[in-house]
Amino acid sequence: MRVMAQMGMVMNLDKCIGCHTCSVTCKQAWTNRAGTEYVWFNNVETRPGQGYPRRYEDQEQWKGGWELNGRGNLVLKAGGRLKKLFGIFASPVQPELSDYYEPWTYDYSTLIDAPLGDDFPVARPKSLITGEDTKISWSANWDDNLGGTSELGHLDPIVEKVRRESEDRITFEFEQTFMFYLPRICEHCLNPSCMASCPSGAIYKREEDGIVLVDQDRCRGWRQCITGCPYKKIYFNHKSGKAEKCTFCYPRIEVGLPTVCAETCVGRLRYLGLFLYDADAVTDAASTPDPQDLYGAQLDLMLDPDDPEVARAAREQGIPDDWIAAARRSPVYALAKKYRVALPLHPEYRTMPMVWYVPPLSPIVDLLREQGHDAEAPATLFGAIDALRIPVEYLAELFTAGDTQVITEVLNKLAAMRSYMRDVSLGREGDASIPEAVGMTEESMYEMYRLMAIAKYEERY
Amino acid sequence: MAKPPDGPASAALLRTGRFFTRWDETDDGRAVFREGGRRGDVFYRDRWSHDKVVRSTHGVNCTGSCSWKIYVKDGIITWEAQQTDYPSVGPDRPEYEPRGCPRGAAFSWYTYSPTRVRYPYSRGVLLEMYREAKERLGDPVLAWADVVGDPERRRRYQQARGKGGFVRTNWTEAVEMVAAAQVHTIKEHGPDRIATFSPIPAMSMVSHAVGARFTHLLGGAMTSFYDWYADLPVASPQVFGDQTDVPESGDWWDSTYLMMWGSNVPVTRTPDAHWMAEVRYRGTKVVTISPDFADNTKFADEWLPAQAGTDGALAMAMTHVILKEFFVERRVPFFVDYVRQYTDLPFLITLTPNEEHGGLVPGKFLTARDLGDEAPEGAWKTVLIDAATGEPVVPNGTLGDRYSESGEGRWNLDLQGVTPALSLRDAKLEPDAAEVLLPAFAGLNGDGEVLRRGVPVTRIGDRLVTTVFDLMLAQHGVGRPDLPGEWPAGYEDAESPYTPAWQAEITSVPAEACLRIAREFATNAEESGGRSMIILGAGVCQWFHADATYRAILSMLLLTGCMGRNGGGWAHYVGQEKCRPITGWISLANNLDWSRPPRTMTGTSYWYMHTDQWRTDGYRADALASPLAEGHLSGMHTADTIAQSARMGWMPFYPQFDRNPLDLADEAQAAVDAGTATDVNDYVVQRLKDGTLRFAIEDVDAPENWPRTLMLWRSNLFGSSAKGNEYFLKHLLGTHSNAVAVDGEPAVRPKDVVWREQAPEGKLDLLVSADFRMTSTTLLSDVVFPAATWYEKHDLSSTDMHPFVHAFTPAIDPPWESRTDFDLFHHVARKFSELARTHLGVRKDIVAVPMQHDTPGETSQPGGVVLDWKRGDVEPIPGRTMPALHVIERDYTAVADKLKAIGPLADRLGFGVKNVTFDLSKALDILARSGGVFDSGPAAGRPAIDTDSKMAEAILTLSGTTNGELATQGFHTLEKRVGKRLADLAEGSEEKRITFAQTQAAPVPVITSPEWSGSETGGRRYAPFTVNVERLKPWHTLTGRMHFFLDHDWMRDLGEAMPIYRPPLDMSRLFGGPRLGDNGEREITVRYLTPHSKWSIHSEYQDNLLMLSLSRGGPTAWLSREDAAAIGVSDNDWIECSNPNGVFVCRAIVTHRLPEGVTFVHHAQERTIDVPKSEFSGRRGGIHNSVTRVLVKPTHLIGGYAQLSYAFNYLGPTGNQRDIIATIRRRSQEVTY
Secondary structure: OOEEEEEEEEEEHHHOOOOOHHHHHHHHHHHOOOOOOOOOOOEEEEEOOOOOOOOOOOHHHHOOOEEEOOOOOEEEOOOOHHHHHHOOOOOOOOOOHHHHOOOEEEOOOHHHHOOOOOOOOOEOEEEOOOOOEOOOOOOOOOOHHHOOHHHHHHHOHHHHHHHHHOOOOOOOOHHHOOOEEEEEOOOOOOOOHHHHHOOOOOEEEOOOOOOEEEOOOOOOOOOHHHHHOOOOOEEEEOOOOEEEEOOOOHHHHOOOOOOHHHHOOOOOOEEEEEEEEEHHHHHHHHOOOOHHHHHHHHHHHEEOOOOHHHHHHHHHOOOOHHHHHHHHOOHHHHHHHHOOOOEEOOHHHOOOOOEEEEOOOOOEOHHHHHOOOOOOOHHHHOOOHHHEOOOHHHHHHHHOOOOHHHHHHHHHHHHHHHHHHHHHHOOOOOOOHHHHHOOOOHHHHHHHHHHHHHOOHHHHO | OOOOOOOHHHHHHHHHHHHHOOOEEOOOOOOEEOOOOOHHHHHHHHHOOOOEEEEEOOOOOOOOOOOEEEEEEOOEEEEEEEOOOOOOOOOOOOOOOOOOOHHHHOHHHHOOOOOEOOOOEEEHHHHHHHHHHHHHHOOHHHHHHHHHOOHHHHHHHHHOOOOOOEEEOOHHHHHHHHHHHHHHHHHHOOHHHEEEEOOOHHHOHHHHHHHHHHHHHHOOEEEOOOOOOOOOOOHHHHHHOOOOOOOOHHHHHHOOEEEEEOOOHHHHOHHHHHHHHHHHHHOOEEEEEOOOOOHHHHHOOEEEOOOOOOHHHHHHHHHHHHHHHHHHOOOOHHHHHHHHHHEOOOEEEEEEEEOOOOEEEEEEEOEHHHHOOOOHHHHHOEOEEEOOOOOEEOOOOOHHHOOOOOOOOOOOOOOOOOOEOOOHHHOOOOOEEEEEEEEEOOOOOOOOEEEEEEEEEEEEOOEEEEEHHHHHHHHOOOOOOOOOEOOOOOOOOOOOOOOHHHHHHHHOOOHHHHHHHHHHHHHHHHHHOOOEEEEEOHHHHOOOOHHHHHHHHHHHHHHOOOOOOOOOEEEEOOOOOOOOOHHHHHHHHOOOOOOOOOEEEOHHHHHHHHOOHHHHOOOOHHHHOOOOOOOOOOOOOHHHHHHHHHHOOOOOOOOOEOOOHHHHHHHHHHHHHHOOOOOHHHHHHHHHHHOOOOEHHHHOOOHHHOOOEEEEEOOOHHHOOOOOHHHHHHHHHOOOOOOOOOOOOHHHOOOOOOOOOOOOOOOOOEEEEEEOEOOHHHHHOOEEEEEOOOOOOOEEEEOOOOOEEEEEOOOOOOOOOOEOHHHHHHHHHHHHHHHHHHHOOEEEEEEEEOOEOOOHHHHOOHHHOOOOHHHOOOOOOEOOOEOEEEEEEEEHHHHHHHHOEOOOHHHHHOEEEOOEEEOOHHHHHHHHHHHOEEOOOOOEOOEEOOOHHHHHHHHHHOOOOOEHHHHHHHHHHHHHHHOOOOHHHOOOOOOOEOOHHHHHHOOEEOOOOOOOOOOOHHHOOOOOOHHHHHHOOOOOOOOOOEOOOOOOHHHHHOOOOOOOOOOOOOHHHHHOOOOOEEOOOOEEEEEEEOOOOOOOEOOEOOOOHHHHHHOOOOOEEEEEHHHHHHOOOOOOOEEEEEEOOEEEEEEEEEEOOOOOOEEEOOOOOOOOEOOOEOOOOOOEOOOHHHOOOOOOOHHHHOOOEOOEOEEOOOEOOOOOOOOOEEEEEEOOOOOOO
8 A cells, every 4th residue: 555645625506506717716826827828737627518628528539548458458539659659649529629619808998099970989899829910710618508508408418418329318498408517627646647648758746745746847848748638628828839837737736725716615515625536546546447336436536534553554655644634524535425415526437536526416406396395395396306407317427427316316415415404403303314424413414504505615625 | 559540641740841851750750849949929929028016996887896907008008907816705605806807807998999089079069159159358357248148059069969070178177167057056056966977986987976076066956867767676675775785796695596587687786696506515405586598597596587577477476375375284383483573464453444346445554643642753763563452562673763863772562572473363362354446557557446455454542453464465466364355266377467377478487377477486485594595686676666566575585584684685786886984985976065955856756857758758747557446646747746746855856946046045034034935934834825936947948947067977978878868969968859759749748847838949058078988978068078988097996785885096097188077076166266257156055855755754744645735735934845945055165175175063062964973083083193184274173084095084084894993883874773782793894994095005805884774783784674674673664574565655656555466567558659560561560678788888999899809799689589580680680779869870680599579779878979860750769768758657746754764865756767668660671871
């Protein structure tokens, strides 16, 4: 066992309001400069939707992440090292500017400088790449709030997949509307395929906290990492010719400050904390044959910091006591492993991503409303999980490689928490059978409630 | 090695590498451990470095009031991030950190952006004229007079407005021009021809107050914003007698049933939305009501997609259920006790015959005067029946107790042992039953019908009476045995208003859902002690009949005992920013320390009249009347109703008379001196009666009645709130426009307002604005001042969404030639005073103001009866039957000196709000000691407020919420009137005084004060009216209770005596033009809805590159896929939305999130960014408000009657816009600019 520490993040999608404050504060702090105009280290996608860059989840096209070869071994989906070496000068498989978007600005100064004419002056859009007039037709957030989704939503790779597998499960009709937001940063994976793709060895994972970085001196701009990353969270700076990516705000993390995206999240849905994991077991876990078992395998990698054996091994590995203490009070560990409500994004990419998500609840469908449930019964204040507006299949494709059972269990826990807490809020005796039904105790349910609902600053980070 | 990687060849490759280098690695060799090599990280470390972090906030018209960290490096603002150090709200609830939103996070982009206004500008064509005239005449005022006195030159620069051609000028010249124009206007036309507009003081109190104060020193009219923005819920003054008072967002956490009704919290209350998301985890059910799948629907346990504008029908049906199941079939004691004590439900209403329809109709409140009480206050004491005795009783706490000597110590809600009979059937008497006639507006076209329903009645003296409760049951169709009339057969009866099945036909919400949610809502209130909350928003508030809809929704809360509770009640969140330190701000802004009263003006009627929108009304005011109307609005044009309201002293109108009020004052003095008039009032009345003096509104288009100068700061009137934008351009500014509306037919034209065949174009001599970015307003302005941003000045911020006051602090000095608003107005004031020495000197000004709410003036017109002196109903008596007249001495040479010091009226009269006056002697002493006094000049000995920091300090020191000495003192004062203990609410805070320095260090929680209706004592969250409920302090209404019934003549004539459903206006019927729906051509007519945008705060940020990059990059309209398909529109196609008011050119966003029949044109999209020429007009497409217009609802003009009395931004007609319809068509995709 080789115990290592990993900074992780949990985003509770059930609280995300889709405001994009995280994207803006991140961009202002890190990428509002020449060469990175189109770059959003942090972006927020409306789902269903194509994401940014377009259809990045379609690995048949983009070849990101890992797959198992015939012998059950992990290989980069884009090809092994030899293939990479031979193809190093060829254009790698990667999104073009049009898949991201052509960034633009406006001829603002005309508003002040326009000579006297016969109509209002107006600022026209100009391409930030060519400097010419442009017509805006795509962006990093084009389908925000289902804009254009009735026409383009079928291009969402997950919609494609769910539709393939279950007819009529997703339609873009007014009455069936559902949506949620998916904020994304670099996953700072335990098994980063970007790093494995880099011919220059410029990408590294920090030993002390697992943050994955691109060495700006060593990067030679081969762009293989862009292909390698299935989340398309490495970007090419077209001015410097180097790859850039989310740094997990290490200059802040190092001095005890949360990442910009986390601290500025007004939905208060981001949690930061340490995981302890067994580095020697990563490859095995990532090689788990059945993709639906990958979530479990990843969870197994996360070591219990309260286990004296783990603590001893960690100390041996040079992890300081205060880090072990931090791992013990880590909210991300609690949400991912203790309560098991946070799930990795696309475990089937086999990168062992370290940004975890609590899936969103969603309103009950009209169906339930028309069935005329008895409003007096407190249990029916909340909808049944199987009647939620967001198809469980959709969430399963995002977080569990299609295993709907896990999603349902998580959503049941959230719903149970609400039912249980309703009695408490109304000054009544808590009903112990509710947490029991989802495998929790009253105490653990109340703790989870405090962490998710009250979520004080010092408990989130 | 556990498992070989990729394959043999790769393994070989790895082995080769390892041969050359040694490193630690994992057992499987897949990960290697190396040291060093982190020099490449320096780049990001360098980027994350700064010299200082400064606390400031955003003075934008949202209710965030978020505290931000501004990062500065090398004297340059780099970016911002939210502060997280709000004082804790307690261990068991979420905190306010980290308040903010993406718009605020993008603000620093403006600082150095190419749209920043760096220098003063004026349009070359005007500047040349002015320079030439000044060169010739030598005097700035004469030069200005020369330019504007020449019709040819005047038209030339007016027609150039908005068309580019700016040239740089300098501060000295720009200020001189503005001051000269103001001096000239006062001299030639009168100070009430000067208008200024700056909204939302809470978003930067000092910046607002300094300009308002300057305006009032001149005698100019400050136009309102809250009602003009249609953010004012008129139902609030109607029901509560209060402008708006709402819970802080932290109180959502106390709710156990939360409805969001037309309020898209994640978008419009972004920093607060987390409370809504989080309270669900406590087991609170969340329900949304919105026509579209709005952002907040994502969080909802249930979504009721009511058709746009039909919310009133749903609320009426829910109230039907609540009344039936919780008041009739079962009587919930918690509810019944509550409504008896805190609402007007037990009060008696007289029933009067209606000849035309042959039946009884609800008339007026029975008063003590009807019982023989001859004291003046008897007319203001309403009556109920003691259930135990069956006898009429006048309870404590009615308006009759508020100002009278007899009411001292009795103005409270203590029932003193009386159990009011809710229904006459509850009382020890044997009521008869009678049929009453009630109006209903159930049809789609809004036509009224008459319902016949029965109530128990009894006779008191010669009056036949029933209770408001009995009438409410009748109104809602809740039958009881043995009552006459026609009643719904049951919930399934779709024919009879207001059943669940009836509403389903209108709203599309299934009857079963309506029924179930109503039950859940009320059951929760019963179980939780009133912790059902309804968050209300612009989706309901900005309709023409929003007040009726709000009253229908409020009924649900009033009936279930939810008002005045933590976690319960209404939470109206539409632009209701709360200046927590209200007394200091409002008194300094209104210049109450130097002269009283100020001229304050209702914005909606001002712009409706002065932009000549009234001329294109296609209908008369009585088109909206009840079939049971008594004719008070018969034959009147809406302009007539405004004129009548003005002359009766209900609402203000400026200019006030067709004369310069300075000259009028001289004439009056001469007449008094000559003995032909006893006093000024007598002189004015004489001249009004003989017709030699007229109200300006009666010939509003006459040149002597035009507004002449308009100054805008902290505002973007022409790019944002100007409903009927194109009319503003044409008539007010005289430049080109896209409006094609035609004059109303002669038959519908006004009777009391002169119709001039030729509508004037270009009323305004001068438009001035101050801004830091280029907007539609700056583009149109004659002079543009470069304003400091929010990161470049000292100021104060507060909101009602959180309980804190905090500061703006400059992160950098104002760059280039920009200046703070504070400096701007002081600069203008100095120049003005200098020019005034030659041209104005000391003058007397006659100021006409309406009867004011929360003053004895609200008891001037008893009974809510329309008595018009002009029609001979009564004598014109200033302050009773017509506006009050005040003579104010204006030393125009001392304006600058007065602006910078607190005047003597602060000592002599004190400051006050809501009829609580504070003695300021201690507070003023503190200010004199801390900020110093002037040693000479007109302000000698007066406390200085000559810097923005000192003014901020003064605002804090002169308010109860921020000065505990005043809070306690105010409560002691109030205790005498109320006769109940109150001062303990602020006890322990006497010594607490929040200083400006404290607000700069961190947000500071405020003190419980009589300025507001909620208690925060003991660290509880703010919820409105908790003091009323817990301490029995009356509401500021006629009965002293919350009102279901409004008995004013105009309310009754519009059919709105009680909560009622009124459908959206039938615009085709009122104005002609296309009807809703598909017309068979490649165009479609839809409801043109203008909700608030995710990517801007009004027009602010809609030009911000970050927000444009995250949105569609320019103006858009959202369309349902069905409507888009019907006219062949694909996503991102260019389309045009048009109607006779104008045109909006934009791109389409096609989505299944919207229902058919509506378009969402997000609010305040301007004409500055990517707006091409229109095919419709050939000119630049407009702003979102180019397609809208002002629609005035006459009942908003009522005054002089209890809670239906004027106060600035408190009551007035709303600038609603949601009833508008527009025709949409696909246009050529080749656009030209």
